[in-house]
Amino acid sequence: MSGTTTSSGGEYQLPREHYLNASYGIRSWLLTTDHKRIALLYLAAVTFFFFVGGIFATLIRIHLLTPNGLLVTPETYNKLFTMHGVAMVFFFLIPSIPAILGNFLIPIMIGAKDLAFPKINLLSWYVYIIGGCFVLYSFGTGGLDTGWTFYTPLSSVYSNSAVTPAVIGIFINGFSSILTGLNFVVTVHTMRAPGMTWFRLPLFVWSHYATSLIMILGTPVIAITVLLAGLERIFHFGFFNPAYGGDPILFQHLFWFYSHPAVYIMILPAMGVVSEIIPTFVRKPIFGYSFVAASSIGIAVIGFLVWAHHMFVTGEATYAAIAFSFLSYLVAIPSAVKVFNWTATLYKGSISYDTPMLYALGFIGLFTIGGLTGLFLACLGLDIHLHDTYFVIAHFHYIMVGGAVMGYVGGLHFWWPKITGRLYPEFLARAAAIILFIGFNLTFFPQFILGGLGMPRRYHNYPPEFQVLNVMSTAGASILALGYLLPMLYLTWSMRYGKIAGPNPWPATGLEWKTDSPPLTENFRETPEVDWEPYDFVHRPDLGLTGSKPKLPGKLSPAHGDD
Amino acid sequence: MHRTGELYGQYKTLEQQKETATLGMWVFLVTEILFFGGMFLTYAINRHEYPTAFGVGGNMLDLNLGFANTVVLIASSFTMAMSVWSAQTSNKKLVPIFLIFTLILGIVFLGVKVVEYKQKFDHHLIPGHGFDITYCSKQPAAVCGISEEDHAKEITEIKEGIEADGGLVALNAHAQLYFSLYFGMTGLHALHMIVGAGLLVWLILESRKGRFDANYNTPVENIGLYWHFVDIVWIFLFPLLYLINRHLA
Amino acid sequence: MQSQLPLYPESASNFSSQVDGLMLFMVAVCLFFGALICVAVVYFFFRYRRKTADEIGAPIHGDLRLEITWIVLPFFLLMAMFGWGAVIYVDYRHAPPDTxxxxxxxxxxxxxxxxxxxxxxxxxxxxxxxxxxxxxxxxxxxxxxxxxxxxxxxxxxxxxxxxxxxxxxxxxxxxxxxxxxxxxxxxxxxxxxxxxxxxxxxxxxxxGSTNSGDPVAEGAKLYNDLACNTCHLPDGKGRGPSYNGVYGSKVKLADGSAVLADDAYIRESILQPNAKIVAGFQPVMPSFQGLVTEDQIIALTAYIKAQKDQPVPGKPAAGEPATGKK
Amino acid sequence: MSENGHQEHVVSPKLYATILAALLFGTWLTVQAAKIDLGRWNIVLALLIATIKMSLVILFFMHGKYSSRRTQLVIVSGFFWLAIMLGLTMTDYSTRKPEPSRSANPPAIAIHRA
Incomplete structure (x- = not known):
């Protein structure tokens, strides 16, 4: 099946034709309907927004080095954290894993030639770009100072910044997300290869299916919400404006109906990545496959029932607060189930120390901290102390950066050989993973303490007693920045100079590893038939792992490990 | 049944292609449910808070036009369903005819909507600084083009509204909220109608080539689904906007 | 004064001790589980490191009893956190009467x-x-x-x-x-x-306050300036109810229900006078929406509050709750 | 039955015409109902009629009755999520006033908005 050729020396060579060299020229990229090329288009755009958001983050941290603010005016500071939030949440975290890794991998993982609607897939990228342009226009013409949450009436009446284009951008961008989710759901339902039953789906696909449900059911609500806020701003409609009798809390209900499930859009795909990486590098089936799969769906569904826990101190009804707190605790259970199962998977495994594995283990640690601190915020009694403090900042950065971004970068390393056909430099990659882990903890752990002390979020200056912790945080941020720059550099380098990977360098069990690296435009030469269970290493002689000697041609590449 | 038509590269069979398109359309309609749902929620909460002002606002609408439009839209849904039937039974000549009927009814609906919007504009009922819920009640009936009887009712109703809602300023603010929702909801609905009309034009051009028959009718069916969905939205908008507390005084 | 590296704020209210107790409990539970997972991960990581390149792990697919254990056990702990937190919150949202x-x-x-x-x-x-x-x-x-x-x-x-x-x-x-x-x-x-x-x-x-007027006096002035006094006569014979003895009492409404005359009620009555009509009166009062500031509403409320112990019209003595609206 | 298990059902024009008649009748009915004062039940009745009309459109015009189980599940889940959004938000708005209270004299904070 594999078209990869080996030279006499046993080293791999790139396949003669693959999706990257199938056609050339800018038009062949901008008009492509190949899900793999669209994934790379997303990679470029999303990386750009990550840079933009990252620069804002760096400026924020530098500014907070001293209690009175080092760098910028209050107005500018408010714009910086708003734009950081908007760029990162709507244009990096939400599309990152689904639109890049999901787009690239889901059709291959289920044995399809493409997504169900390739043109809609391309359309979703253009929609993303158009939305992004509006938001960049807003950033460029005076910026945005409402916070990424756009709470009314500040955003709809009082703010003097460029709210309207930003709101339009987010409205448009929502449709990109909807189209991606729609495509995934339909693809998973109708495009599976023969033998690829629901319970043979990779957990990555399960988690993306759950993510897509949220995108489909939640995103329309944020679209209408920001539309209403925009109308209120432009035409003096009074939906949420107390001056006309509107209720600002209603805006928060609508906003969080999407935006809370949206954090699961960010974390679920990362969980999917981790669920792929761990069995591969432990070389044993995931512990409790059906529980891990079901917990993805559970998180997606229960995640819709908890949104008002963002509003415990707004004056919402006590009964409602109690109900939402209760439901919030329920959503902790499927998350915990995942963590326990991943940990149990390590037991009696054959664990390698490859980079993706380091990211996956880092993910478990950071996600555990992020998840456990979420329990503090879901707790009614503690939330009245911790709400809107740095504790919240630390908590969601542990989930979104420690969780989602670690998963994203880990997944990028894991599938990099599949995407580019080449391996990344292992030593640098491990170093970057460790630097990221240390930098991250140094940045955000002190913020838990700051939050406990009561330092409110979104402050451009702060009482002097908080300085030591802020300095620690800023120092960590600079390490973190290095940790992100390193992969960007060596991954770019490896695209041209990396070692040729071969179809299945790890080796892993998924269908995507049965085709060439990089794959053909049609993914497979002939439609594959699946007759094995997921993550089964025992009955897979084609992986070359059953004997005592390596059966893979030639010497194993250095990427495999530590022998 | 064996299907014909172009098979796109990513599919294995035409059946799969058809199934995929139908599922995709329904999933899209689910997103539309939630999209309009956000607005219905905003309506529900505010109506719950200000029943009086919403009643006064609702009575400012022209029930006859609203009723006529409902009939027009339901009829268009019927002709749309009939064009799907024509395609499914390979009546290739009938498909464009029913589609043209549908399009005409859709345009009539939008035309009536324009008349209504114009009326609201003349009556100072556009949210913003010029909004004045009492404008018509202060003019002679003829100026606002309503019957003396309705005019009298309106005056009474506004008077009672002012009392019940806690003053003119409050009533005016809350009625403006009602009209914000009126324009937001009907505007969004009209936008969907315009998109639907555009799709219909394309469908008519294609169907005149005789493309749609029992074997291949996915576009007719899917655009039909969309059209029916837009109809459903109106089925709810009509009572919520036009019929609440209808001249119950 | 504050130390250079404070780790937790001072505890200075009835809620701080309650919140801190719960916080301590949660930190303990979370530390336990966090440490459990970290220790397990790190231990497995070194204990089961790959020894030969073609080695595979033991094909363990799962264990139902374990799954049930780690669903049910955390559930009870979570419910404890939820319940404890809810108790504090309900207390917090309901102020005692003597504030x-x-x-x-x-x-x-x-x-x-x-x-x-x-x-x-x-x-x-x-x-x-x-x-x-x-x-x-x-x-x-x-x-x-x-x-x-x-x-x-x-x-x-x-x-x-x-x-x-x-x-x-x-x-x-x-x-x-x-x-x-x-x-x-x-x-x-x-x-x-x-x-x-x-x-x-x-x-x-x-x-020792010198910097501002007495709100009752200010409210009394507003009472005249805004012409409240033309309708709300103290003897209850005006077009509106008397203020005397209203604050803190249960007011009977035209629709038969009763409402507690508190700050929120008074604020509403000024801004939306006809939302709740006092029994025996007509809905004739205009809204003061946009005419009074929040400060002035507070002053008016203070004035009405000050009339709490004035003799209620139609009643022999103060003390009994009476009908009547400001 | 085609291979994918999705049978294309052709609804007869007669049934379509019946549905049309029912929808028009429903429209007339809802207008008439609005002219009678039923207090808070007016809105309930109006929504009930609208829901029945919607069901007719979905079941027959949109072929929901003849669709695959999967499609039906998609339709139902759409409305289910709408119900979640409306219902859970309403739990807040409908319980804001009667709060549980330990004291005999609760400081009822009104929810009225200016």
Whole structure:
């Protein structure tokens, strides 16, 4: 099946034709309907927004080095954290894993030639770009100072910044997300290869299916919400404006109906990545496959029932607060189930120390901290102390950066050989993973303490007693920045100079590893038939792992490990 | 049944292609449910808070036009369903005819909507600084083009509204909220109608080539689904906007 | 003074001890589970490291008993956290009856506070120790949030309606309060200090107020200026009900129901007079929406409150709850 | 039955015409119902009629009755999520006033908005 050729020396060579060299020229990229090329288009755009958001983050941290603010005016500071939030949440975290890794991998993982609607897939990228342009226009013409949450009436009446284009951008961008989710759901339902039953789906696909449900059911609500806020701003409609009798809390209900499930859009795909990486590098089936799969769906569904826990101190009804707190605790259970199962998977495994594995283990640690601190915020009694403090900042950065971004970068390393056909430099990659882990903890752990002390979020200056912790945080941020720059550099380098990977360098069990690296435009030469269970290493002689000697041609590449 | 038509590269069979398109359309309609749902929620909460002002606002609408439009839209849904039937039974000549009927009814609906919007504009009922819920009640009936009887009712109703809602300023603010929702909801609905009309034009051009028959009718069916969905939205908008507390005084 | 690296804020209210107890419990539980997972991961990581390149792990697919254990056990712990938190929250959302009420108005970007006797402060709040204090919060523009870390309490300050929060300071001293809800440019400097004083000191401080008029007097003036006095005659014979003895009583309404005449009711009655009509009166009062500021509403409320013990028309003596609207 | 298990059902024009008649009748009925004062039940009745009309459109015009189980599940889940959004938000608005209270004299904070 594999078209990869080996030279006499046993080293791999790139396949003669693959999706990257199938056609050339800018038009062949901008008009492509190949899900793999669209994934790379997303990679470029999303990386750009990550840079933009990252620069804002760096400026924020530098500014907070001293209690009175080092760098910028209050107005500018408010714009910086708003734009950081908007760029990162709507244009990096939400599309990152689904639109890049999901787009690239889901059709291959289920044995399809493409997504169900390739043109809609391309359309979703253009929609993303158009939305992004509006938001960049807003950033460029005076910026945005409402916070990424756009709470009314500040955003709809009082703010003097460029709210309207930003709101339009987010409205448009929502449709990109909807189209991606729609495509995934339909693809998973109708495009599976023969033998690829629901319970043979990779957990990555399960988690993306759950993510897509949220995108489909939640995103329309944020679209209408920001539309209403925009109308209120432009035409003096009074939906949420107390001056006309509107209720600002209603805006928060609508906003969080999407935006809370949206954090699961960010974390679920990362969980999917981790669920792929761990069995591969432990070389044993995931512990409790059906529980891990079901917990993805559970998180997606229960995640819709908890949104008002963002509003415990707004004056919402006590009964409602109690109900939402209760439901919030329920959503902790499927998350915990995942963590326990991943940990149990390590037991009696054959664990390698490859980079993706380091990211996956880092993910478990950071996600555990992020998840456990979420329990503090879901707790009614503690939330009245911790709400809107740095504790919240630390908590969601542990989930979104420690969780989602670690998963994203880990997944990028894991599938990099599949995407580019080449391996990344292992030593640098491990170093970057460790630097990221240390930098991250140094940045955000002190913020838990700051939050406990009561330092409110979104402050451009702060009482002097908080300085030591802020300095620690800023120092960590600079390490973190290095940790992100390193992969960007060596991954770019490896695209041209990396070692040729071969179809299945790890080796892993998924269908995507049965085709060439990089794959053909049609993914497979002939439609594959699946007759094995997921993550089964025992009955897979084609992986070359059953004997005592390596059966893979030639010497194993250095990427495999530590022998 | 064996299907014909172009098979796109990513599919294995035409059946799969058809199934995929139908599922995709329904999933899209689910997103539309939630999209309009956000607005219905905003309506529900505010109506719950200000029943009086919403009643006064609702009575400012022209029930006859609203009723006529409902009939027009339901009829268009019927002709749309009939064009799907024509395609499914390979009546290739009938498909464009029913589609043209549908399009005409859709345009009539939008035309009536324009008349209504114009009326609201003349009556100072556009949210913003010029909004004045009492404008018509202060003019002679003829100026606002309503019957003396309705005019009298309106005056009474506004008077009672002012009392019940806690003053003119409050009533005016809350009625403006009602009209914000009126324009937001009907505007969004009209936008969907315009998109639907555009799709219909394309469908008519294609169907005149005789493309749609029992074997291949996915576009007719899917655009039909969309059209029916837009109809459903109106089925709810009509009572919520036009019929609440209808001249119950 | 504060040490260079504080790790937790001072504990200065009835809620701080409750919140801290719960916090301690949660930290302990979370540390236990966090450590359990970390230790397991690190131990497995080294214990089961790959020894040969083609080695595979033991094909273990799962264990139902374990799954059930780690679903059910955490569930009970989570419910304990939920229940404990809910108890504190319900307590927090329901102030005891005997509170000292301070009005707090947030506006971009300052706090205006007003003591029960009308003494006004900007960005400063003085309260007596060991007394239940209730803050009645309103905003003039966007959403703010009044947060006192040392008391472990906060509440959003919404435009358009009152929120309230309460606490009982347990320790004298000066504590930061912050605006916790992002409210625009100078959000970060929209804070101040809560000074908790001994009760007698507080009384002396309150009596020594010179900087502002008595709200009752101001309310009385407004009562005349806004022509309330043309309808709301003290003897109850005007077109509107008398104010006497209204505050804190149950008012009978035209629709047969009754409502407690509290601050929120009075505010509503000024802004939306016909929302609740007192039995025996016609809905004729105009709305004062847009004509009075939040400050003036507070002054009017104070005036009405001051008439609490005046003889109620139609009743021989004060004491009995009576009908009548301001 | 085609291979994918999705049978294309052709609805007869007669049934379509019946549905049309029912929808028009429903429209007339809802207008008439609005003219009678039923207090709070007016809105309930109006929504009930609208829901029945919607069901007719979905079941027959949109072929929901003849669709695959999967499609039906998609339709139902759409409305289910709408119900979640409306219902859970309403839990807040409908319980804001009667709060549980320990004290005999609760400081009822009104929810009225200016």
């Amino acid at each position: 000292l009420d301070v009005y707090v108005i947030g506006k971009q970007w300052m706090w205006k506070l007003q003591q029960p006797n009308g003494r006004r402060e900007i960005n400063e709040l003085h309260v007596p120790v060991d007394r239940n204090v209730r803050l009645i919060l309103a905003s003039e523009d966007v959403i703010h949030d009044f947060s006192v870390p040392a008391f472990r309490v906060k509440m959003d300050v919404m435009p358009g309606h009152y929120n309230s929060m309460w606490f009982k300071p347990t320790k004298t001293g000066r504590y930061h309060f912050f605006c916790s809800q992002y409210c625009g440019t100078s959000h970060a400097i929209m804070g101040g200090w809560v000074t908790v004083m001994e009760q007698d000191e507080y009384a002396a401080w309150l009596a």
